Amino acid sequence: MQAVKMYTTAVCPYCIRAKQILKSKGVEHIQEVRVDVDPAERMKMMEITGRRTVPQIFIGDTHVGGCDELIALDGRGGLVPLLAAA
Numbered sequence: 001m002q003a004v005k006m007y008t009t010a011v012c013p014y015c016i017r018a019k020q021i022l023k024s025k026g027v028e029h030i031q032e033v034r035v036d037v038d039p040a041e042r043m044k045m046m047e048i049t050g051r052r053t054v055p056q057i058f059i060g061d062t063h064v065g066g067c068d069e070l071i072a073l074d075g076r077g078g079l080v081p082l083l084a085a086a
Contacts, residue, residue, distance in 0.1 A: 001026065002060035002083055007045040009036035014067035015055040021070055022057075025083055059083060 004027050008015040019030060035042035035054060042052070049056050049063060057064040059082050064070050073079045 001028075002085055003031065004029070004083075005031040005033065005058040007033045007035050007041070007056040008054050009034065012054050018055045018057060018067045018070050021067075021074060021079075022083075025074075025080055027083065060085065 004022055006015065006018065022030060033041050033045070035045055045054075045056055046052050049065075051066070053066060055066055057066070057070055062082060064073060064082075070079070073082070
């Protein structure tokens with residue numbers, strides 16, 4: 001399974017929902033980067049993604065986007081294959 005990295009904050013309902021979706025697909029470990037406790041990480045996230053909102057989700061080297069994009073990817077049947085890609 002691909003590594004999953006997610007930029008989050010402590011009180012973000014979209015972050016919580018995205019984690020629930022990923023765990024329901026068998027993801028056991030999510031590398032969480034808390035941008036609310038480390039402003040430098042928020043700056044890094046914004047440089048990489050061009051976005052300032054959380055969550056920002058990466059599966060392997062692929063930037064999925066936020067929670068809405070994760071839901072859309074799953075709805076198209078693309079989430080499980082992306083997670084399983086080697």
